[in-house]
Amino acid sequence: MPSRFLPPVAPALAGGLMLAAALLAGSLGLAAPAAAQQSTPALDPGQKAAIEGLIHDYLLAHPEVIVEAVQKLKERQQAADEARQQQAVKQNLAALRDDPKDPVLGNPDGDITVVEFFDYQCGYCKHVAPGLQQEVKADGRIRMVMKEFPILGPASIVGAKAALAAKRQGKYQAFHWAMMQNKAPLDDKTIYAIAAGVGLDLDKLKADMADPAIEKQLSDNYDLAEKLDIRGTPAFVIGDQLVPGALPMEQFRQMVKQARQG
Template sequence: MRRLLAPALSVLMLAQGAAPVLAAGFDDQQKQEIRGIVKDYLVQHPEVILEAIQALQARQDAEQANEAKGKIADLRDKLLRDSRDQVIGNPKGDVTLVEFFDYRCGYCKQAQPIVMELIKADPKLRVVLKEFPILGPDSLVASRAALASVAQGKYAAFHEALIASRGALPDDKIMEIAKTVGIDTEKLKADMSSPAIAAQIADAHSLAEKLAINGTPSFIIGDQLIPGAIDLEALKKLVSDARSACAGTC
């Protein structure tokens, strides 16, 4: 039976994508013995399964990251230079951080003070905000309201107030928040129905789809796509790396 151990482990490695096909040529009894050895090995060493899953996830993440780099390059102007998008930080900054976000997303709310701290720490950082409502009708209404507030010059304050809010965001609460930052809510309601606003949100969704972004927050900096929340030091490192690599072009 021991003579079958190496082939059995090779079959196990094959399941992890690490060996050529070795099972061909075994008779049924040998295959059954191999299955038994592999089963026994996995029962005795279940950590191998976790290691295999982690290796597979790492490989998939690397493949997705490489694929994203090419797509980011192709979509760079739409990501960084869409004149409709709102920009915070330094509008003429040498590095741009793009954030896809949803006002009802708890992780976006956690990320907001981190982004603001990053802006405070880096006066050369430009941040592009992509309204990406994906958490239901309230999210969509909040994004439409935020974009409509641009006409009153109140986007930045309204954006921060919406992100800072807790709980649900029904229409009446959105309007109450708007009033607190000095927005004319009657004008806001009228402006929210603009086809241009609907088109802007639709374009953000199209961009996200092309980049396989399906959650918020998602960040893009340089040629990197970072899904999910990220801590301040990690963001600073990404900004520094992008600044070194891009020389003011990203």
């Protein structure tokens, strides 16, 4: 913990106290003070007991120090995680934006690319879908790359395969938005009913769903999500910024604007 949180001590104990503080900081995952990282003579049992007693008593009297240290650790870990994710995004931009197998909504020649990882059984995905559809249409310059990421069970996988197969009949967009509007529990019967409702040839759809290439595409999406440490849906990449979770449309618009300016 930072030395400013430690009580005044006798000079003879200062070096040992710094070492103990360094060890305590290390146990919390915090950086040790530079002075404490230097070689320090071994403590005799009496000195060790005195130092441990000082720290014990101080922490009992000031437990907020531990709370502050843990909070600081969480902040550092979060910042490190975000930095790693953003670096991974930059290293995988081609796979995110330019895979010709991915369905594209909005303007295919748009000036900004937004990528969405989603699942047809994800309530948050369905919650943002109407606003997203409206925003993409109203903007007119957003290229929306859809990454099928079925992580919520077998029905999600069937739905994702059906969507990718629908792309081969030129009806991905109609099927996608119909699936997002569906409120019933998702199962094979519901999926095929939705497919029939948007005019898909079901025999061809089922044959295409069995194509190993579609299974490979989903596997590639899983691998890409793992590289980016995406663990849930929805997750967006706007420009080169990864944003997990259901975005309010005002934030979505602002991030699109910033990506354009960037």
